[in-house]
Amino acid sequence: MEVKKFIEENFENMKSDLKELVSFNSVYCNDEAPFGSTNRKVLDKALSLMEEKGLRPNNVDYYAGFGEVGQGDKVIGILAHLDIVPAGEGWDSDPFTMIEKDGYVFGRGVSDDKGAAVASMYALKYLIDEGYEFKKRVRLILGCNEETGSACIRHYVEKHGHIDYGFTPDGGFPGIYAEKGMYGGSIVGHNTKIIDIRGGEASNVVCKKVSAVLPKGSFDVEVLKQYITDNGLTYDLTEGDTISITVYGKAAHASTPDLGKNAFSYLMEGLYEAGFEDSFVKWFHKNFALTLHGELLGFEKIEDKVSNTSINFGVMKKEGSDIRVSLDMRFPVMSNTKAVEELMQIDDEDNKVEVRSKVEPLYFDINTPMIKALKKAYEDVTGDHESEMEAIGGGTYAKAIHNCIAFGCEFMGEDNHIHDANERLNLEHFKKQVEIYIEAIRNLNEIED
Numbered sequence: 001m002e003v004k005k006f007i008e009e010n011f012e013n014m015k016s017d018l019k020e021l022v023s024f025n026s027v028y029c030n031d032e033a034p035f036g037s038t039n040r041k042v043l044d045k046a047l048s049l050m051e052e053k054g055l056r057p058n059n060v061d062y063y064a065g066f067g068e069v070g071q072g073d074k075v076i077g078i079l080a081h082l083d084i085v086p087a088g089e090g091w092d093s094d095p096f097t098m099i100e101k102d103g104y105v106f107g108r109g110v111s112d113d114k115g116a117a118v119a120s121m122y123a124l125k126y127l128i129d130e131g132y133e134f135k136k137r138v139r140l141i142l143g144c145n146e147e148t149g150s151a152c153i154r155h156y157v158e159k160h161g162h163i164d165y166g167f168t169p170d171g172g173f174p175g176i177y178a179e180k181g182m183y184g185g186s187i188v189g190h191n192t193k194i195i196d197i198r199g200g201e202a203s204n205v206v207c208k209k210v211s212a213v214l215p216k217g218s219f220d221v222e223v224l225k226q227y228i229t230d231n232g233l234t235y236d237l238t239e240g241d242t243i244s245i246t247v248y249g250k251a252a253h254a255s256t257p258d259l260g261k262n263a264f265s266y267l268m269e270g271l272y273e274a275g276f277e278d279s280f281v282k283w284f285h286k287n288f289a290l291t292l293h294g295e296l297l298g299f300e301k302i303e304d305k306v307s308n309t310s311i312n313f314g315v316m317k318k319e320g321s322d323i324r325v326s327l328d329m330r331f332p333v334m335s336n337t338k339a340v341e342e343l344m345q346i347d348d349e350d351n352k353v354e355v356r357s358k359v360e361p362l363y364f365d366i367n368t369p370m371i372k373a374l375k376k377a378y379e380d381v382t383g384d385h386e387s388e389m390e391a392i393g394g395g396t397y398a399k400a401i402h403n404c405i406a407f408g409c410e411f412m413g414e415d416n417h418i419h420d421a422n423e424r425l426n427l428e429h430f431k432k433q434v435e436i437y438i439e440a441i442r443n444l445n446e447i448e449d
Contacts, residue, residue, distance in 0.1 A: 003438060006126050007431050014122055014430065015105065017049055019098040021114040022107040026083050028148040034063050035083065035152070039144040042082045046117065046142050053125035055140065063155035064143040069124060070134025076444045077139050077166030077404060078437070079153065079397040080117035081146035084109045086201045088208060088251060090421035103427055110425040111416035116169035116409040117142055119430060123437035135445050136164070146170070146397060147204065149357075153400040162402035165370045165444045169437070170396045171406025172414075174378040177371060178363045178391035179399060179406070180255075180307055180330040183340050185356035187313070189280030189323040193218065195242060199264055200315035201251070203326035205419045206260030207314055208251040210267055214243045219276035227270040233261060251420040254312035254328040255393030257292045259415075264313050264325065265290055280323055283351040288313075294329075297343050304334040306391040327353065330393035333361040362399050369447050374407050377439035381432065387412050407440065409433055 007014075021042060029036030040062050047057040047065045055067025087095035087108045098107035109115070120140050127134070143152035167175075184203065199210025221243065228235045228247060237245045247267045252260030265288070271278070272285040287296055292310060294300075299309040309331045316325040331340050337358040344353055364371055366389055379385050396406045410416060411432075417423045 001130065003126065003435055006129075007122070007434050010122055010125070011431065014118055014434075015100070017121070018105065018110065018115055018118045019107075020045060020049075021082065021118065022098040022109050023096050024082075025087070025096050026109070026144070027086050028083060028145065034061070035144045039083055043142065043144055046082055050121055050140060053121055054128040055121075055124060060156050060159055063145065063152040064141055066139045066141040067121070067124070068137055068139045069128055070137040072134075072136045074136040074164040074449065075139055076136050076441065077141055077163030077401065078120045078441075079141045079143065079166065079168040079401065079404065080120060080170060081113045081143045081152075081397070082117065083144050083147050084112070085147050085205055085419050088201045088205070088421060090208070092422055095423070100427070104424040105427060106422055106424045108423055110423055111409060112418040112423065113146070113170045113409070115425045115430060116433065119409065119433035120169060120437050122434050123441060126434070126438055127441060132442075138441060138445070139163070143397065147202070150397060150400045153397050157401055164403055165447060166401075166404045167374055167407035167440065168397040168404055169406075169408040169433070171392060171394060171408065172390065172410040173382075173408050173412065173436070174375050174384070174387050175371065175389040176392050176396070176398070176406035177366050177389045178306065178333040179361060179395055180310075180333055180391070180393045181335065181337060181340070181361040182357065182359040182395050183329040183331060183337065183344075183355065185327050186354045187284075187325045187327050187351065188354055189283065189351045190321065191350040192280040192321075192323045193276075193278045194280070194318065194323055196318045197323060198317055200313075200326070202419075203314040203328045204254040204312070205314050206249070206252040206254065206257050206312055207262050207264040207316070208249050208260070209246065210263045210316060211244070211246040212267060214245070214271075214276070216241060216243055219271055219274040221274070223274040224270045227273050228266060231266055233263065233266055253394065253419045254314060255310055255330050255395075257310050257312050262313060264316055279350040283348060287346050294343070297346065299331070299343060302332055302335040302339050302343070304332045307332040307334075307393070310393050330395070331361070333363050333391050336360060359395065359399055364405055370403065370444065371405065373443035373447060374405070374440050377436055377443050381435045381439055408436060
């Protein structure tokens with residue numbers, strides 16, 4: 001059957017499968033190992049959907065699961081994830097009831113990354129239904145912990161090893177040949193006068209909303225109000241025995257902080273401008289302020305031709321006398337964690353950086369057979385021979401498993417509001433994904449070892 005005809009005949013089923021997966025609020029939770037009861041349920045559903053389409057299902061201890069087709073020693077891997085970031089506020093509809101409107105579907109995970117999982121299932125279903133000869137084993141591997149550390153794929157690798165060729169449809173077309181390094185943890189202030197603070201949804205999301213309680217008379221309230229307004233943000237403020245303020249910004253993915261407005265950073269800078277005498281606020285102003293790329297710390301020294309540094313503060317809270325703020329940094333592909341460590345020597349007696357994780361950058365030569373096979377699939381389906389592969393700040397499964405790059409699912413110039421309210425998926429692009437993945441699997445299958 002011609003590919004486009006197959007997609008049209010199966011399109012309602014594609015949307016129905018995606019709607020089912022979106023209905024699971026599969027945020028990380030510790031109510032049941034390893035990543036929560038809802039992640040176990042969504043994996044069960046995904047495995048059953050793959051089995052319906054002719055794939056051999058395998059549950060990897062509820063860390064991940066895969067559907068397999070084909071025979072042989074070599075393994076082609078397609079790695080998508082079923083977990084999501086918290087839905088957050090600001091949705092025009094229920095984030096877990098997928099709706100269709102104006103050529104898009106809306107819901108948490110439709111683009112990141114449940115839509116890509118469904119598109120990959122139907123790409124494999126097409127090849128199976130057509131009796132395609134798989135010279136290698138093909139595995140659609142679905143993890144449940146990508147958004148909070150990718151322990152799912154590390155566990156998969158421990159049990160089943162690395163893949164020989166593959167892609168993760170969790171980036172962009174025509175492909176991602178390099179990913180920035182990652183440096184994560186917290187900044188901590190031990191002697192702040194901030195009475196309480198709460199904000200953010202996830203470390204890898206630009207803080208959209210932050211609420212703080214501050215001592216009355218400790219700063220110029222009118223200056224703070226004016227600062228927030230002048231910078232295009234909104235706020236709620238009440239005065240009593242203390243001052244309570246909530247600042248509203250704009251969410252975005254931590255790898256692209258320029259697309260958001262970090263409510264926490266603006267609050268800190270507003271307090272600094274308003275004369276709030278506080279060791280943490282002063283330290284934050286000195287080292288970060290409103291910068292997004294480490295400009296105050298000298299990070300321009302490690303920039304390369306294709307990438308710079310991005311810094312995000314995602315979640316903040318008061319713990320006893322301490323203020324703790326998550327730090328999510330992505331650094332250039334030609335640099336390393338040692339260079340970052342040298343630039344991050346900014347601790348003082350009251351404030352410090354606590355490092356939780358360090359991941360070196362990922363880089364592939366675009367002339368390798370695997371990369372050329374994937375790019376050809378994109379070009380043959382779309383007719384676009386001008387767009388070039390990119391280096392990105394996002395971290396994908398490609399860092400957790402060998403011989404894999406991010407390939408799709410977003411198209412160039414597209415904004416699907418990933419990690420923000422009203423996440424969406426263009427339905428025509430949903431169809432196009434299936435076409436591209438079919439060609440990609442064929443091309444990888446034909447690579448001669």
